[in-house]
Amino acid sequence: MKRYILWLxxxxxxxxxxxxxxxSQRSGTVIGFNIFAAVVFAAVGTGQWIVVRKYDASTKWLRRIELAALVVVVLVLIAVLLMS
Incomplete structure (x- = not known):
């Protein structure tokens, strides 16, 4: 299975x-974080799909993008947990 499909x-x-x-009427912060994470993951999946279709992308470059997206989501999660 293609990696961008997994991200999507x-x-x-x-x-x-x-x-x-x-x-289930959770707090707006939790809902906002979930939507933010979904948007980041969808952006990574879409970006990988575009790069794979149009360019000869190396897997090393794509994995750096994946790692950066995961770091962003974890940092925002830590910020959300500290604010609540």
């Missing part, structure tokens, strides 16, 4: 979690 599936799952949290 992860984004869809995270968006579903955000919708479930919305209906």
């Amino acid at each position: 599936v992860l984004a869809a799952v995270w968006l579903a979690v955000a919708v479930l949290n919305l209906y």
Whole structure:
């Protein structure tokens, strides 16, 4: 399976979690973080799809993008946890 498909599936799952949290009346911070994470994962998946289709991308470069996205999500999670 292509890696960008996994990132897009992860984004869809995270968006579903955000919708479930919305209906279970969780705090807006949790819902906002879930939506932020879904957008970041969808951006990584879409970016990888574009790079793979248009350019001869090395896997080392794509893995750096994946790592950067995960670091951003973890840093925002830490910020959300510290603010609540």
